[in-house]
Amino acid sequence: MKETKYYTCEYCFKEYEPKRRRVQKYCSNSCRSSAFQLRKASQKNKDKSLPSIKSSEILQVPKTEKISAAGVGNAALGVLAVDAAKSLLTSRKNKPATKGDIDLLIEKLGGRYHFVKNLQPNIYGDYPFYDLMEGKIVYLKT
Template sequence: MKRREICSYCGGDFTPTRRGAQKFCSNSCRSRNWQSKQRDKNKNQALTKLNNEGLQIPKTTTGEKMSLAGVGNAATGVAVVELAKTILTSAENKPATKRDIQELKTLIKSQYLPIKNLGKDATGRTPYYDVLTGNLVYLFSPVVHGKR
């Protein structure tokens, strides 16, 4: 006489074909059982616990942990990239620093003198007298407290 088993998912009777290892009557019940377990697992992870005041607080998740080796690897990677950028970027393509801007302001103030009795040109540039060449030049005036 063949032994009858009860399906763990649907509860129906079936005759096992695999010597006691079979818990489900069909592959459909087996996959549906797995899917329902996954759904339940996701719901349990999404549930929140209540604190004393009755407010919902999301469960804390344990994510990746930082290690000293990982921090060291990240710092080394950033250092290598910055060194490569410094070596491979030509001088004219590097961004201006505060020192560069201060030197430019000093150069403009010493070489170019503003002409106050002559108006701006059509593009909004201010007239300056070039001390070295003796010529009139039009430059965009530096911004001072939000005004040109």
């Protein structure tokens, strides 16, 4: 006759019959993983408590960063070098348009208003023009 020894689960405190040769602490995998989660949470709460301060730490003054003229000069030279390299390596087609470029384009197109061919005149006989400054369609008498 086989004698069975019952153990008590360390998580849910129920009695169970072990399924392995060595001593089991938990009755099931769910109790084992729940106990691990509980230990992990209690460890986090322990870490959040106030840290102990050593007497040697109290006497130390935190170091402050100082701004020097050499550091500012180095940063300015670095920015200038990057901007110069960017302007040299970027082709003219890929550079952003400036207000001067837009004004030059308007002059080349022949003025502020550009005739729109695919729109019909309105009921008053005014023809549609695209206003390059405002960016919208206006109707003008010609």
